Amino acid sequence: MVKVGIDKITFHVPHHYVDMVELAKARDIDPNKFLIGIGQEKMAVPTIEEDIVAMAANAANRIVTEEDKELIDQVIFATESGFDFSKSAGTYIHQMLGIQPFAKAYEVKHACYGGTAGLISAFNYVKLNPERKVLVIMSDISRYGLNSGGEATQGAGAIAMLVTANPRILSLDSETLSLTENQFDFWRPSYAEVPYVQGKYSTELYIEMFNTIIEEYAKRYPERLSDLQAISFHLPFTKMGRKCLQSLENKEETNINPELVERWFSHYQDSTFIGRQVGNVYTGSLYLSLMSLLNFDDNLEEGQRIGMFSYGSGAVAELFTGILQPGFKENVSKEGTLLHLNRRVKLDIKAYEENFEKTLSNEDGVIEVVKDKETLHPGFYLDRIDDHRRYYNEITTK
Ligand code: HMG
Numbered sequence: 267m268v269k270v271g272i273d274k275i276t277f278h279v280p281h282h283y284v285d286m287v288e289l290a291k292a293r294d295i296d297p298n299k300f301l302i303g304i305g306q307e308k309m310a311v312p313t314i315e316e317d318i319v320a321m322a323a324n325a326a327n328r329i330v331t332e333e334d335k336e337l338i339d340q341v342i343f344a345t346e347s348g349f350d351f352s353k354s355a356g357t358y359i360h361q362m363l364g365i366q367p368f369a370k371a372y373e374v375k376h377a378c379y380g381g382t383a384g385l386i387s388a389f390n391y392v393k394l395n396p397e398r399k400v401l402v403i404m405s406d407i408s409r410y411g412l413n414s415g416g417e418a419t420q421g422a423g424a425i426a427m428l429v430t431a432n433p434r435i436l437s438l439d440s441e442t443l444s445l446t447e448n449q450f451d452f453w454r455p456s457y458a459e460v461p462y463v464q465g466k467y468s469t470e471l472y473i474e475m476f477n478t479i480i481e482e483y484a485k486r487y488p489e490r491l492s493d494l495q496a497i498s499f500h501l502p503f504t505k506m507g508r509k510c511l512q513s514l515e516n517k518e519e520t521n522i523n524p525e526l527v528e529r530w531f532s533h534y535q536d537s538t539f540i541g542r543q544v545g546n547v548y549t550g551s552l553y554l555s556l557m558s559l560l561n562f563d564d565n566l567e568e569g570q571r572i573g574m575f576s577y578g579s580g581a582v583a584e585l586f587t588g589i590l591q592p593g594f595k596e597n598v599s600k601e602g603t604l605l606h607l608n609r610r611v612k613l614d615i616k617a618y619e620e621n622f623e624k625t626l627s628n629e630d631g632v633i634e635v636v637k638d639k640e641t642l643h644p645g646f647y648l649d650r651i652d653d654h655r656r657y658y659n660e661i662t663t664k
Pocket of ligand 1: 300379408415416502548
């Protein structure tokens with residue numbers, strides 16, 4: 267059986283962030299609530315030219331080679347921050363990267379679960395077509411509003427991964443378990459700028475669905491579960507996965523061996539490294555947690571199996587697994603991750619608030635988005651909207 271999975275993976279976050287201690291002080295909150303209570307140190311803040319397509323193109327451009335462009339048959343773009351109900355964000359990426367014309371590009375949506383839906387589709391396609399590749403992208407801007415209950419759990423960023431046969435990082439297993447419940451924990455009707463959210467309920471539902479899935483998984487695939495060395499979680503904030511593991515520890519009746527939970531706990535902190543510095547990137551959050559494990563967990567070895575728990579409000583969850591491939595460490599760059607995070611510039615709270623209020627007008631569709639090109643950083647950016655059409659540009663040197 268041909269192995270299929272993640273051959274390359276990278277992420278892109280905006281150039282600015284807010285320090286969570288400063289945000290807490292500005293909101294008259296004890297900083298430890300953000301640092302310890304929810305587990306966030308920094309929150310990524312996108313400026314107007316760093317939209318979901320620009321972030322996605324910057325991530326994808328780092329991993330896709332000229333050879334890949336000829337072999338990619340699909341560009342799957344997962345987002346819940348889409349700016350168009352019809353045209354898919356994937357079509358921009360297809361053009362910006364110069365993917366071969368006979369590929370198909372489309373958008374996938376189900377809250378934070380959309381990226382996993384894309385990854386599993388890519389896996390199935392490459393299983394049937396092992397000579398071909400699929401580019402899976404997740405890109406989102408998480409916005410709840412200034413002074414809102416969810417403000418400290420905002421963020422922004424994109425993940426790009428290439429799914430191929432004989433992957434160099436993680437080969438995925440075919441058996442997965444998913445669960446759907448029609449719920450209103452977090453949702454954003456088409457007329458709303460920010461989501462409606464039942465904050466406490468959303469965390470309870472997440473934990474409940476994690477428990478339902480993992481107990482059922484233990485019944486269906488007991489050996490597979492015992493084989494899991496670590497689990498990476500969708501992390502809207504980095505306390506979330508810890509709360510799930512704690513819920514297993516505190517249970518009186520369970521199919522999960524306490525030694526397993528202890529093992530998963532021992533890897534948990536390393537899986538939160540990037541998320542703590544970025545915040546919620548919705549569809550890509552699980553994959554920031556996976557990248558954190560791959561980059562920062564020195565106790566993971568090739569051949570070991572890891573689990574991934576995907577959750578999207580509304581609600582769909584899935585537990586799936588994969589095996590770390592020989593040499594996987596050489597194919598992820600810890601230094602690159604640190605450089606990318608450390609290149610960022612801090613915004614004070616006033617600048618963050620002013621930036622937050624800047625939105626694109628949807629009145630006449632004609633806006634010169636960026637006036638001062640000198641303030642831009644190398645990479646793709648949203649240049650302008652003209653006749654309701656978005657146009658992107660790239661700065662190659664500064
Ligand atoms: P809140 O009311 O601001 O905070 O809501 P809280 O009062 O629940 O406190 C949070 C934690 O901080 C608590 O710990 C406190 O004890 C602790 P916990 O009991 O949870 O372990 N705390 C302190 N710790 C140390 N020192 C202190 C201190 N003070 C308090 N001084 C909430 C927090 C996350 C609910 C809110 O920010 C919110 O609504 N966020 C948005 C919703 C969300 O992220 N939900 C997560 C699950 S749903 C999901 O993951 C899907 C999602 O990504 C969307 C999608 O699928 O598209 C959101």
